[in-house]
Amino acid sequence: MINIEKDYALDQLNTFGMPVKAPYFSVIRERADCSSLAANAPEGLPVLILGGGSNMLFTQQPDKWVIKNEIKGxxxxxxxxxxxxxxxxxxxxxxxxxxxxxxxxxxxxxxxxxxxxxxxxxxxxxxxxxxxxxxxxxxxxxxxxxxxxxxxxxxxxxxxxxxxxxxxxxxxxxxxxxxxxxxxxxKTPSLNTSYGNIKEELDSRQITQPGIKDVAEAVIAIRSSKLPDPKVVGNAGSFFKNPEVKNEVYEAIRAQYSTAPGYKVGQDKTKIPAAWLIEQCNWKGFREGDAGVHPKQPLVLVNYGTASGTEIFELSTRIIASVEEKFGITLEREVQII
Ligand SMILES: Cc1cc2nc3c(=O)[nH]c(=O)nc-3n(C[C@H](O)[C@H](O)[C@H](O)COP(=O)(O)OP(=O)(O)OC[C@H]3O[C@@H](n4cnc5c(N)ncnc54)[C@H](O)[C@@H]3O)c2cc1C
Missing domain, CATH: 3.30.465.10 (Uridine Diphospho-n-acetylenolpyruvylglucosamine Reductase; domain 3)
Known part of the structure; x- marks a missing residue:
């Protein structure tokens, strides 16, 4: 029998720290629990599945039966x-x-x-x-x-x-x-150290023949230095996806901004880091009330304390509009908006 709790606080269960409450909340611990959901749905509500809550932004109180997935093994x-x-x-x-x-x-x-x-x-x-x-x-x-x-x-x-x-x-x-x-x-490592600063991090640790543990530790060190810890400042990692544009669009931007970064995706497209586009529109480090753009990583929107989901969402809308106006590129949100 599945246990159902009412008015369950979710502030510790979403990394933006939004103080929302689930009208009904349950935990599933084994796959068999799934088969009893339909028969037990309170008020016939649809379900919202919650993992670690690290890729969602609550902009309103959820009107669903929130089910936390804890199926282990x-x-x-x-x-x-x-x-x-x-x-x-x-x-x-x-x-x-x-x-x-x-x-x-x-x-x-x-x-x-x-x-x-x-x-x-x-x-x-x-x-x-x-x-x-x-x-x-x-x-x-x-x-x-x-x-x-x-x-x-x-x-x-x-x-x-x-x-x-x-x-x-x-x-x-x-x-x-x-x-x-x-x-x-x-079973055998085929290490990928060419991306980001992994190689530099390994060099700084004087590791010349890394194993998988060394690579993971380098990644952990780089991530910890660049990304805000959600336990300290509410966030959901990258808020936007990096846009992929036609090569001509990228070349036109390059003609104006010689340092514009871009990475080829197949024959016809180039991926432009959204962080660069956002920074060019002067959003890096922006803060209004408790909603902000992280000062080190402009792709990350942050809740400094009491920002509402709507304030964060509206900030993202303003960022999308300004990038569109300056570059003609429409950023897409990566985070699930609830
Ligand atoms: C600091 C930080 C750094 C991050 N870095 C990265 C990164 O480098 N790369 C990257 O790709 N992402 C990154 N993310 C985003 C996030 O960690 C991932 O998207 C992660 O997979 C989300 O997992 P979650 O369990 O928290 O999902 P949740 O946020 O709980 O859920 C996300 C969506 O999936 C649905 N869902 C979750 N579990 C299930 C399930 N079992 N069945 C059905 N639906 C489900 C939810 O309903 C929701 O729609 C980062 C986030 C943070 C906060």
Whole structure:
């Protein structure tokens, strides 16, 4: 029997620290709990699934039955000479899963250390950092289909992974509860240290032959120095996606701003760091009341204390409008607006 609490405070359960309350709140701890949800839905309310609350902004009191996913477990389900396969409960804490892999010498995931949130949310926006995305490592995503009331799964190719995107953010949005994710990791390291400052960080530690633990520690050190800790200042990491524009659009910007950064994506497109665009519009370090743009990383919007979700959202709207006016590029929000 699933336990349901009323008027449950969520301020500690979302990294922006929004002081909202769930009209009804429950925790699911095993996949079997999913099958009893429909029969127990208070007032027939739809569900809102909560992982670590690190990619959402509450702009209003939620009018849904909030279900916190705490389905745990890490199971070794396959192994050959070069790879291992793991099935991991959606409620496992992401960073703890990364540390587990490092401790067991399972390679491939080390660049994704210290990303907040849960394993089950990782496929939803195909989390990525330092040149690695989870789409390179996921083999299957298991889920509960809320409408059909059945368990099902998608193979990697059917998840339609894209940059901070997947079928779970699009067609399947609101229709599923991810219960477990299957991973294929390598037994031998193939380190990716070319991205960001990983190499410099390793050099500064005089590590010439790094292992996966060294890479993870370098990533943790870089992230800790650049990104605000949500326990100290409310935030949800990058608020916007980096826009991909036609090469001509980028070249036109380059003609005006010779230092404009850009990275080729396929033949026709260039990805421009949203942080650079936002900084050019003078938002870096901006603060109005308790809503602000982080002084070190303008991609991160912050709640210095008592900013409301609406204030943060309105700030994001002003940023989008000014980038559009100056560069003709429309930034897209990465964070889920609730
Ligand atoms: C400081 C900081 C740094 C960050 N850095 C990065 C980064 O480097 N790269 C990156 O990609 N992201 C980053 N993020 C964003 C965030 O950590 C990820 O998107 C993470 O995967 C969110 O996990 P979560 O469990 O907190 O999801 P939540 O915020 O709880 O949920 C996000 C969305 O997924 C849905 N959801 C969650 N779990 C399930 C489930 N089991 N079934 C169905 N739906 C579900 C929710 O309903 C919601 O719509 C960062 C965030 C912070 C605060």
């Amino acid at each position: 890490i199971e070794l389900i396959g192994e050959d000479e070069t790879h291992i396969r793991l099935k991991v409960g959606a409620g496992e804490v992401w960073h703890e899963f990364v540390l587990y892999c490092i401790a067991h010498n399972y390679c491939g995931i080390e660049n994704l250390a210290l990303i907040p949130g849960t394993v089950g949310a990782a496929p939803i926006q195909n989390i990525g950092a330092y040149g690695v995305e989870v789409k390179q490592l996921i083999t299957k995503v298991h889920y509960w289909d809320i409408e059909k009331e059945t368990f099902d799964y998608l193979d990697n190719k059917d998840c339609r992974f894209g940059y901070r995107d997947s079928i779970f953010k699009q067609e399947l949005k609101g229709k599923y509860i991810i219960t477990e994710v299957e991973w294929q990791l390598s």
